[in-house]
Structures are given as C-alpha cells and as structure tokens.
Amino acid sequence: MLKQAYETVRRRSEAICAPLKTEDYVVQPIVDVSPPKWHLGHTTWFFETFLLLPHLKGYTEFDPQYNYVFNSYYESIGARVIRTNRGNLSRPAVEDIMRYRKHVDTAMATFLEQELTTAMQALVTLGLNHEEQHQELLYTDIKYILGHNPLFPAYDKNRKDPPLLNNQPGSWLNMKAGIYEIGFNGEGFCFDNELGRHKVYLTDYRISSALVTNSEYLDFIQAGGYQDFRFWHAEGWDWVNNNQITTPMYWYNIDGQWMHYTWQGLQPLMPDAPVAHVSYYEAAAYAAWKGYRLPTEFEWEAVAPQLAWGLRWEWTESAYLPYPGFTKAPGAIGEYNGKFMINQMVLRGGSEVTSPQHSRITYRNFFHPSLRWQFTGIRLAR
Structure with missing residues (x-):
C-alpha cells in the first residue's frame, strides 16, 4: 500500500x-x-x-x-x-x-x-x-x-472548473454556546500542528453556509471598499495604499467588462463562483463592510461537518499558534511547522487544487495576512 x-x-x-x-x-x-x-x-x-x-x-x-x-x-x-x-x-x-x-x-x-x-x-x-x-x-x-505573463497564456484550455459547492446564499447556520473539542483525533496521518486535542468554549454564533461569491465581492469594490479606511486594519490599509491594491489578484476591468485569469487564460468573471485570491486584509475588510466578521478557526472546525467546504482556503480570525501541549520533534523534522508559529493567520478547509485525500477538518494552513496567490476565500460569521 x-x-x-x-x-x-x-x-x-x-x-x-x-x-x-x-x-x-x-x-x-x-x-x-x-x-x-x-x-x-x-x-x-x-x-x-x-x-x-x-x-x-x-x-x-x-x-x-x-x-x-x-x-x-x-x-x-x-x-x-x-x-x-x-x-x-x-x-x-x-x-x-x-x-x-x-x-x-x-x-x-x-x-x-x-x-x-x-x-x-x-x-x-x-x-x-x-x-x-x-x-x-x-x-x-x-x-x-x-x-503574470503579459500574454496571459492558458495553463490548460481543456481544464474544467470544479463544480460549485456553495449552498444557497443568505443561509446561516446557528451554533449554540458550549464546549467543543478541537484538534485531530483518531487513526491516520496528521501534521504535528493538529495534535493536542483540547476543549474550547464558544459563545453563540452564526456562520454562513456559503462562501462569498465574485458578484458579492464586486459589490464591495463598486461601493468604494478599497478607498474607505474604516473597514481596514491599519496594517491592511497601509498594504492597500503602498501596493495600490484595488481588486483581488487576477481581476481586470477591460473596457468596462470584468475579467479574471483562469486555467483557460483570461475569461469573463464568473459571478457565482466563490471569490479567490484575496488576502486576510481583504477578507477582514469585506466582512467589516458587510457588518460581520470572519470565524475563528475553532468556530470553523466546530461547524465544518455541516458545511460544504473544499473549494477555497478560508481565512479565519485566528493567529497561528500552538495547541496546548505542542512539542516539536527532534532534529530537522521538528522544523516543519513549529518555527512558523508567529505573525501568520490560520486558514481552514482546502482548495480546488488541494491533492486528493489531503483535506480534513482539523487541517491548519497558515500564511502571512498579505498573501493571496493561494486559492484563498471568505466565509462570514457573526
């Protein structure tokens, strides 16, 4: 085997x-x-x-x-x-x-x-x-x-986009306050940063059953979201202005039509597809504009069995930190995860390019908040 x-x-x-x-x-x-x-x-x-x-x-x-x-x-x-x-x-x-x-x-x-x-x-x-x-x-x-090649060449013109996993927009799942167990448990492989199963107390919260779509994010752009400091963390606002960010990565407005770069090359923006290639800064700003927030990684894991997930890595409101009892393995293997537990945010789920059988509810991905070349998306909570 x-x-x-x-x-x-x-x-x-x-x-x-x-x-x-x-x-x-x-x-x-x-x-x-x-x-x-x-x-x-x-x-x-x-x-x-x-x-x-x-x-x-x-x-x-x-x-x-x-x-x-x-x-x-x-x-x-x-x-x-x-x-x-x-x-x-x-x-x-x-x-x-x-x-x-x-x-x-x-x-x-x-x-x-x-x-x-x-x-x-x-x-x-x-x-x-x-x-x-x-x-x-x-x-x-x-x-x-x-x-980022000026010719926007296709990777594979025959590659098909994955089926949408989103539930109907506007549907919210209610989660009751209580104690939930977080972390890997059972047989099979996991990374060391998933170990240390522990209990957390969560207050009542609601989480969207659907990821934010391209058309919903376009509303944020057209409402001037990238020009309004009120929705941004101070560091995110500096990032927007210093890098002249006005859209998600791979989005272009060409002669009044919104386009984005895909595996097939430059194509018209798909309105119902989950938005992708956004930074934590953008995800948090969009959530603030809507009057909501991002879920914590613990809230995400507790509700994950009820969600359709796996098309986008979903930004959470949680800093990447060790679970209780975390220890690094000796030698080089111990350098795999532990030394990166600073200045990064946790993402949960998976993406359309995650390898088969490589996803699980307890998987903890992590990136710096400015990064967005991965298939990163947004799920709202309140």
Missing part, C-alpha cells in the same frame, strides 16, 4: 507540470513563488535526504550539490540557496531534475520492499504529505507565473 501511494503521489507531481513549456519551469516572479522545477527537485530531495541516505544500504547520492540547491528551510541540514535566488538556477536543467527523480524513485522502490520500522513508515507518509503540499504550491505557483 505504501509503495502504491508513493508511486501515485510522485506521478501526480509530474502530471501537474505536463502542460508547461520548458521555459515555464524556471521562472520565479516573486519570493513566495518557487520555480516548478525547484518543487520537483525539493520533494525528491526530501526522500533522498531523510530516507535513502540514512536507511538504504549502498545508496549512491545523485549529486552532492543538490543538498545545497534543494534544501528549503531546514537549518539542521546545512547551507542552502536563499529563497529569492531559486529563479536564478538555470542549472540543474529540467532534464537533470527528471533524471534525479527517476534515480530516487528507483531507489525508493527498493527501499519500500524492505520491512520498515514504524518510524520509517511514518517518515515515508510525511514525505508523501509533504509532496502533496508542494503539489498545491505547484498549481498556485504555475498560475502566478502564467497569470
């Missing part, structure tokens, strides 16, 4: 990149976007570094320089190319990285035929979930790369 899961995940990463031209693999327009070829190399480096080199007897490292090139942020593993320079890596070439993947996949096939300890199985599973995270990043980074 583990070997089959490995093969499935690894094939999917390369399938995501299949529509790209070779030149697309190298581009890094901003620091938050990594070149697609770097994702393919980094996810491969993870298996080589944490599994093959220490645990497969006789394994030959593909290229000793790759540890410097494809280490992302693991201080325990050594020096690395700084993040802003990933786009300067014309070498290794795409063909070299594909050979690297094949080299590691061949060795992993041998490794997975062995009798693995529980710890080794857990590390393989973490590696697969790590690659699934990068699959979502591949999609969002590719969209940014192509969506």
Whole structure:
C-alpha cells in the first residue's frame, strides 16, 4: 500500500507540470513563488535526504550539490540557496531534475520492499504529505507565473472548473454556546500542528453556509471598499495604499467588462463562483463592510461537518499558534511547522487544487495576512 501511494503521489507531481513549456519551469516572479522545477527537485530531495541516505544500504547520492540547491528551510541540514535566488538556477536543467527523480524513485522502490520500522513508515507518509503540499504550491505557483505573463497564456484550455459547492446564499447556520473539542483525533496521518486535542468554549454564533461569491465581492469594490479606511486594519490599509491594491489578484476591468485569469487564460468573471485570491486584509475588510466578521478557526472546525467546504482556503480570525501541549520533534523534522508559529493567520478547509485525500477538518494552513496567490476565500460569521 505504501509503495502504491508513493508511486501515485510522485506521478501526480509530474502530471501537474505536463502542460508547461520548458521555459515555464524556471521562472520565479516573486519570493513566495518557487520555480516548478525547484518543487520537483525539493520533494525528491526530501526522500533522498531523510530516507535513502540514512536507511538504504549502498545508496549512491545523485549529486552532492543538490543538498545545497534543494534544501528549503531546514537549518539542521546545512547551507542552502536563499529563497529569492531559486529563479536564478538555470542549472540543474529540467532534464537533470527528471533524471534525479527517476534515480530516487528507483531507489525508493527498493527501499519500500524492505520491512520498515514504524518510524520509517511514518517518515515515508510525511514525505508523501509533504509532496502533496508542494503539489498545491505547484498549481498556485504555475498560475502566478502564467497569470503574470503579459500574454496571459492558458495553463490548460481543456481544464474544467470544479463544480460549485456553495449552498444557497443568505443561509446561516446557528451554533449554540458550549464546549467543543478541537484538534485531530483518531487513526491516520496528521501534521504535528493538529495534535493536542483540547476543549474550547464558544459563545453563540452564526456562520454562513456559503462562501462569498465574485458578484458579492464586486459589490464591495463598486461601493468604494478599497478607498474607505474604516473597514481596514491599519496594517491592511497601509498594504492597500503602498501596493495600490484595488481588486483581488487576477481581476481586470477591460473596457468596462470584468475579467479574471483562469486555467483557460483570461475569461469573463464568473459571478457565482466563490471569490479567490484575496488576502486576510481583504477578507477582514469585506466582512467589516458587510457588518460581520470572519470565524475563528475553532468556530470553523466546530461547524465544518455541516458545511460544504473544499473549494477555497478560508481565512479565519485566528493567529497561528500552538495547541496546548505542542512539542516539536527532534532534529530537522521538528522544523516543519513549529518555527512558523508567529505573525501568520490560520486558514481552514482546502482548495480546488488541494491533492486528493489531503483535506480534513482539523487541517491548519497558515500564511502571512498579505498573501493571496493561494486559492484563498471568505466565509462570514457573526
């Protein structure tokens, strides 16, 4: 089962990149976007570094320089190319990285035929979930790369938009005050930041059954929401003015018609689709304009079984902090989540580009409040 899961995940990463031209693999327009070829190399480096080199007897490292090139942020593993320079890596070439993947996949096939300890199985599973995270990043980074090309080239003209999961607009779910249990519980994989199941007290609240749509967000724009400081956090208002933000990412008003960049290229704005690519600042400002607020991550998790979720990562009003009893694992693996628990906001749910079987109610995504290249959306609470 583990070997089959490995093969499935690894094939999917390369399938995501299949529509790209070779030149697309190298581009890094901003620091938050990594070149697609770097994702393919980094996810491969993870298996080589944490599994093959220490645990497969006789394994030959593909290229000793790759540890410097494809280490992302693991201080325990050594020096690395700084993040802003990933786009300067014309070498290794795409063909070299594909050979690297094949080299590691061949060795992993041998490794997975062995009798693995529980710890080794857990590390393989973490590696697969790590690659699934990068699959979502591949999609969002590719969209940014192509969506900021002045020609607005399509990623895949035959790619269909996912079916809308929204319930009828205007429907609110009532949640009673009480004590709710939060955090992962049960069998299967979770990240360490989901552990530490604990009780929280929530007062009465109401939450929208539907995500905010493009047409609803357009009302905010046309009402002057981006020009009215009253709805914005001070930091958000500075962000709007310093960066001249007037719309969600990928929105354009061309000759009076609203358009947005999609997988098929530049297309007319779909009014009923959930708004995407908004920052926490924008989400909070829209909620304030409507006279509502964003839910906390605890409110979201408590009501999630009653929601249709999974098209957008949903901003919450919760700072990314550790759960009670959180401890970091020793070594490099302990750097995975804990050291980022500052100055970030939690998002819940999933998105249309989240890998299959990679979503769960307890999943805690997190980003800085200004970021919006992910498929981030809005659900209101009050």
